[in-house]
Amino acid sequence: MAKKLMKGSEAIGEAAIQAGCRLFFGYPITPQNEIPEYMSHRLPQVGGTFVQAESEVAASNMLYGAAGSGARVFTSSSSPGISLMMEAISYMAGAELPAVIVNIMRAGPGLGGILPSQGDYFQATKGGGHGDYRLLVLAPWSVQEAADLVQDAFDLADFYRNPVMVLGDGLIGQMMEPVEFRTERVPCKPLPPKPWASTGWRGDRAKAIINSLFLDPEVLEQHNRNLKAKYDAMVRDEVRFATYGTERPYDVLVVAYGTVARVVSTAVDNLREEGVRVGLLRPITLFPFPYEAVRAAARRAKAVLVIELSCGQMAEDVQLAVAGSRPVHFHGRQGGMLVSPEETAEKVKEILKQTGKEARRG
Amino acid sequence: MAEALVFSRPAALESVITHYCPGCTHGIIHRLVAEVIDELGVRERTVGIAPVGCSVLAYNYFATDFHEASHGRAPAVATGIKRAHPELIVFTYQGDGDLASIGMAEIVHCANRGEKVTVVFVNNAIYGMTGGQMAPTTLPGQIATTCPLGRDVNLAGYPIRVAELISTLRTPAFVARTAVHTPLAAVQAKAILRRAFTYQKEGTCFSLVEVLSTCPTNWGMPPAEACQWLEEHMVPYYPLGVFKTPEGGDRAPRPLEGEEGPCRTT
Amino acid sequence: MQNDVIIAGFGGQGVLLIGKLLAYAGMRDGKEVSWLPSYGPEMRGGTCNCTVVISDKPVGSPVVQHPRAALVLNLPSLEKFEPMVKPGGLLLVNTSLIHREPARSDVTVVKVPANEIANELANPRGANMVALGAYLGATEAVSLPVVEEIVRETFAGKEKLVTANIEALRRGHALGAEAKKGGQP
Known part of the structure; x- marks a missing residue:
């Protein structure tokens, strides 16, 4: 594909579509509204579905549902909205669901302002939601890199069965730069099948239970250790600078x-x-x-x-x-x-x- | 004469012992839902969503794929699944705290978007799993651990009538309230559940079936007495019936004529 | 070689549009470009602006505190951006709407009566195009034919608009080129 001059927000949206994402759930918040707006007109063109949720809480739980049923899904928001998504993000990490969340950071705390900030670093990298989990966090420095990393984010999410966050700021969202989408993109990780997804149980595999509840402490500890092993693998294999x-x-x-x-x-x-x-x-x-x-x-x-x-x-x-x-x-x-x-x-x-x-x- | 099998476990139910308290009606409701799933022949393409509450472990009891949602978000999770796979039959199974308190936004908007999913709403007028706290559906004067003197409507407001509330939405839907405290009620409840799932199967509309349920443990009474209590106290406040069908139109507004007070315009 | 410019005016003067046209043209010309709309405190006080960087190598900072050029279409923009232009840089002033003389003596000032020229051409909304043309003439950041090509594509199907805007661009370009030669009229 030829180079196109695109706003960061639009490039992020297009990148998701190029990565095979056909579902977007989101809620308006400045300064990232161009992403849901872009998805709302682009997704129907490619047979996809856009849902404007009633809140970020709902949007992120729609992600949980769709990701659990095996779809490539994505949402975007900005800092206060991301705070509301922390519940579902923790659940997705616990239930080991792949999903991509873009945070176009704005200045905080609280409502703060609508201008660029990097104040959500702790929230993104050190937890944010409750419990012992990690997100893979990618930080682009240009519109082209935002497009590339969003596509990689879907592969990484699928490979690790873990939510991946792309952490940008208002500048990335608003600025225009040339972007090129490779027509025959090779996934950055091998994409495993999803036998765990809830697509209807015909008895040809184990019953799919998308769940983060483990009432037995020994079982939950083992689950935590398994998650830790996964995060260790990310530390070993995914460092980029x-x-x-x-x-x-x-x-x-x-x-x-x-x-x-x-x-x-x-x-x-x-x-x-x-x-x-x-x-x-x-x-x-x-x-x-x-x-x-x-x-x-x-x-x-x-x-x-x-x-x-x-x-x-x-x-x-x-x-x-x-x-x-x-x-x-x-x-x-x-x-x-x-x-x-x-x-x-x-x-x-x-x-x-x-x-x-x-x-x-x- | 050959033996005829007249009663067995529905295929949509797992052969496991549930954790529900003795006398709790969740078991009946599970069974009715499972029978309907079997009868409609959709078990292999059904995905359920369990709530947070007594039925949090429903995924262990139904023989279908399942999601466990965070508290109150089952309708949002259902939306995600259904939008990703419209061919699936998606149902949520939620209690009154989950649906009518923390999840009020999700249920209202799921219904209002007309998501083609089915909501089984179990109303037992109390928080069961956490130990008997006041629910949004706890009756006036009813005692709970967080209203030890009985629900004071001046402090907590009146119980929310979910079926009525959802039925005010303009988007076509099927909304009904049933109960399972008598054999007849259970038979009617199954017919209503079947209608609800059928609307989904045919891609017609959103459906919500409120099922009045007992909680002998937290109500502090034996099961038979609890059924009696439900009949005497819940049914008068929560009338059984069909509140909205996809074929029905708008609810007619009440005329202003005859109203006295500051709102009067003529 | 890098050209960077802050284009500023009030909302509705089309400053974001000419910034985008410039960035598109730069890209078409094989250069690296970035376009950044108003940010930070610059968002306040009656101006709308964008920063365009056109470079032979990948653009570093899209944020430019001291631009090589400022194209100001109204008085608040002159007040705000005149002090920021790099010494030896370029200040293009829309004299149709700005009636005070720039104070800087260490920058090249190009006076562009953009609205008057646009009115002369019976294209009153084309003042921004005149201004863009003047910037191109004075800097040759991107060649005029490439910008014209982008204008044709942007307004495809609106032939009258294309013709009028290209005329405005050319008038501005002549004026800017003249100024570059040192013969500011």
Whole structure:
């Protein structure tokens, strides 16, 4: 297919369709309304079904139903709506159902605002809903990558029988960039059959029971251990990250994800032109987090700078990775304010000045 | 003369012992639903959705594929399944706390969208599984563990009449209330359930069958007495009957003439 | 080589549209592009804007704090974006609606009476096209024929609109090209 200029939201919707998703359940919330709107006109064209649910609670439980009966399903929302979906997300994780949830993050807490934010990192990567579970979390930095990751998300969800979240921000949703959909896309994971799905019991397989209830503590503990083994496999096999400018020596390693990393990449270019040695590491999977890669990259730097549109959430994972071996600095914007390349450059220079002083003192 | 088999377990029921309390009418309702599924020949394409409540383990009792939903969300789960597989026969089995309290939004909107699913709504006027708390359908004055002096309608409002409420929606549907506290009532209930599932099988409309049920354990009375109590207290407040059929039209509004008060327009 | 521009005006002046046309054309021209609508505090106060980046290599930050060019169609937009243009950059001002002189002396100012020209062409809603043309003339961010091609596709089936908008584009382009040569009229 030829390159098309698309809004991130539309590209996300089209990507789901290209991935074979024919069902969308959702509820309006800014700034992601273009996704349900796109699905409502596109799905009927390909024989699919769009349902505007009465709430995010209902939408996510429709996902639970459809996923349990074996369909590729998808919903999208923004932060407050995602909070309402946490119930069903926990149930889907417990019942081991594949589904794709896109969160176009807006600033919080509470109703917050409608502008871009990365304030839902903890919610996405550390649980969010109740119980002991993990989501695979993918963070695109461009419209093309959003389209690619949404398609991969369906494969990963099916492969692991686990909900996958694509974590974007208002910028990804609103901006337009060229996108290309490969006509003959190969799934990023082998797609296992779904004998567990509730499609009607004819006696040719075990009765399908889509369930997260295990009243026997020994059975539930075993279930938890099985889930843990699955999350461990994700940690082993699914870590994705990218670097920018780290092929040359650097003094400061910047860690950022999503569109913030795009901003930082420009700062890296500008700083390099000035002779400032800086590199970028960008996690693409937020769970599993690229701890090893961050640890190794940090060792080659004098200091690490984490930049997020939050008060510092991924920063905690970076600290875990670096484990005190290098100073970890943080710069964040909140409330829908964005980081600029200039601001990033300033921060890097500040850190270098500080590091130099400390080195002299040391 | 050869022996004739006149009574057996429906194929749609598993051969297992249920966890229900002695005298509870869930067992009867399970059986009626299973008989209807058998008689309509749809067992192999039926998917049920269990609620959170006493019937949370229904998936162990029905010999069909099943989903266990989160509390109150069964109609949303049913929507997801039915939209993914319109050829399936999808039914939810929900209690009064699940459907009429925490799941009120889901049931109203599922009905209003006209999802072609069947809802079996078991109303026993109490929270059974959690130990006898007040339900949205607990009768005025009825004692429960969270209204030890009896339901005070000034504090808790009046019990919700679900069949009546759902039947006000404009979208075509089949809505009825039945009971299973006498053999005759159970026979009628089965006929109504059969009608409800048939409407789904034919792709006609959403259907909801409210079934008045007893809870001897939490009502604190022997089963026979509980059936009597249901007849004397529940049936007057929750009249049995068909409230809406897909063939029926709008409910006519009550004329304003003769009304006194601030709302009067003439 | 990168061209980036903030296009700003009030809602209804068609600033988002010309931004999209520019991005489409850049893409058609084989360049990397991004189009980003108003964000952050820039959303407030009587302006609507978008940022377009056109580059030979993958676009880094779609967020541009100090653009190489600003195309401002009304006074609030001039107030807001004039201070942000990169030193040595380009400031295109719609003099039909903006009656104060820009204060910056370290940027190239191109004055475009966009509404007057559009009215002359009996295409009063084509002021945005005149402005886009002027930007193209002054920067050659994308070649004019490619933009014309995109205009033809965008307004396909509305021949009168296509003709009128292409005329507006060309008038603006001539004006911008003239300014680039240093002969600002």
